[in-house]
Amino acid sequence: MAEDKLFSEFTIRNTKFKNRIGLAAMTRTSSPGDSIPRKDVLDFLVRRAQKDVGVVFTEAVLTDYESAQGYPRQSRMVTQRQVDAWRPVVRAIQDAGSVAILQMFHCGRVAWPEINPAGRIISPSPVAPQQNNPLTGKPYPVPDEMSLLDIDHVIQGFVETARGAVAAGFDGVEIHGAHGYLINSFLSSYSNKRTDAYGGSVQNRFRFAREIIRAVRPVVPDERLLSFRISNWGVADMKVPLFEKDEWRAIISYLDEEPVDVISVSTLNYSDSAFGTSQNMAQLTRGETGKPLMICGRIYDRATADDALADADFVLSAKSLLLNPDWVDDIRNNRELEPRPPEDANVAYTDEPLL
Numbered sequence: 495m496a497e498d499k500l501f502s503e504f505t506i507r508n509t510k511f512k513n514r515i516g517l518a519a520m521t522r523t524s525s526p527g528d529s530i531p532r533k534d535v536l537d538f539l540v541r542r543a544q545k546d547v548g549v550v551f552t553e554a555v556l557t558d559y560e561s562a563q564g565y566p567r568q569s570r571m572v573t574q575r576q577v578d579a580w581r582p583v584v585r586a587i588q589d590a591g592s593v594a595i596l597q598m599f600h601c602g603r604v605a606w607p608e609i610n611p612a613g614r615i616i617s618p619s620p621v622a623p624q625q626n627n628p629l630t631g632k633p634y635p636v637p638d639e640m641s642l643l644d645i646d647h648v649i650q651g652f653v654e655t656a657r658g659a660v661a662a663g664f665d666g667v668e669i670h671g672a673h674g675y676l677i678n679s680f681l682s683s684y685s686n687k688r689t690d691a692y693g694g695s696v697q698n699r700f701r702f703a704r705e706i707i708r709a710v711r712p713v714v715p716d717e718r719l720l721s722f723r724i725s726n727w728g729v730a731d732m733k734v735p736l737f738e739k740d741e742w743r744a745i746i747s748y749l750d751e752e753p754v755d756v757i758s759v760s761t762l763n764y765s766d767s768a769f770g771t772s773q774n775m776a777q778l779t780r781g782e783t784g785k786p787l788m789i790c791g792r793i794y795d796r797a798t799a800d801d802a803l804a805d806a807d808f809v810l811s812a813k814s815l816l817l818n819p820d821w822v823d824d825i826r827n828n829r830e831l832e833p834r835p836p837e838d839a840n841v842a843y844t845d846e847p848l849l
């Protein structure tokens with residue numbers, strides 16, 4: 495019988511994954527003033543590990559105390575209390591045989607002043623998102639163009655958060671370069687109109703991401719992992735393709751040269767054609783890199799998981815795992831499952847503890 499790839503082990507550096515199934519990062523907006531998530535939200539991550547998810551990504555964790563915040567009640571990882579709160583959670587995920595990765599996030603232009611402690615929104619260029627903010631019903635404000643001082647400060651935020659994650663025992667950290675948030679908005683010419691070294695050519699637009707990667711890597715011990723998440727879509731500009739095919743390929747080839755261990759591609763539907771080609775995003779990305787590849791987007795049953803995994807090393811699920819604690823078992827037993835509609839995600843933001 496052919497090997498069951500989905501339930502086969504995989505090793506990156508010294509980190510062993512028991513299978514190829516991951517819990518995608520999910521923001522839960524549950525942290526009060528101390529920026530530590532609610533206990534039931536932390537317990538949820540542990541339960542998914544205990545239910546056989548091979549790798550658990552945390553919610554998007556803010557990289558600084560002023561401009562990184564895009565949603566209410568997000569978490570941070572820079573104080574000793576925050577590190578101490580996460581340490582037993584990380585240990586419990588690892589005791590369950592899973593890998594724990596913390597996702598680091600700066601919202602960039604997808605923010606509004608009331609929830610931003612410094613009341614200031616920053617971005618590569620003063621270009622506001624097209625859509626209204628779903629939480630306020632109002633347009634997003636036009637962001638300030640980042641100065642070189644701002645750029646340095648934000649990079650330091652990623653470094654400090656990575657240090658916090660390492661102190662809390664995480665197996666790795668992920669740089670959130672997807673979904674139209676700060677790093678993604680530097681990469682795309684749609685939101686990056688700069689004329690300095692951080693704008694213009696794809697290589698210049700990649701500079702900010704590269705500087706973050708190179709600043710973060712030295713604080714992540716050799717045996718632990720650095721992942722980079724990327725997408726061709728943004729939450730506040732859903733109608734805008736952020737890249738052209740050759741830009742995407744160039745960015746992936748630049749990432750391939752950097753000291754990242756994993757490239758994680760986020761799609762709306764993994765099987766969609768990439769840039770009008772006959773390939774999907776995983777296939778197109780695979781053409782530019784031999785690095786371990788994670789793919790996410792509407793993977794909801796055994797058939798979609800196997801199909802998505804044909805061109806990647808891991809499949810990640812958000813909504814299916816959010817609502818179904820037995821999802822891995824259901825996949826293993828090839829149970830009939832349905833894709834989750836977008837409104838199912840709303841439960842993530844309520845006070846309701848999830849199974």
Ligand SMILES: Cc1cc2nc3c(=O)[nH]c(=O)nc-3n(C[C@H](O)[C@H](O)[C@H](O)COP(=O)(O)O)c2cc1C
Binds near residue numbers: 760840
């Ligand atoms: C409630 C919720 C919160 C999310 N928060 C994050 C996040 O913090 N970071 C991130 O990279 N993606 C986030 N996403 C996107 C998911 O990781 C994933 O890419 C997307 O939901 C598609 O996967 P799915 O079809 O399995 O739901 C979130 C999705 C949901 C449903």
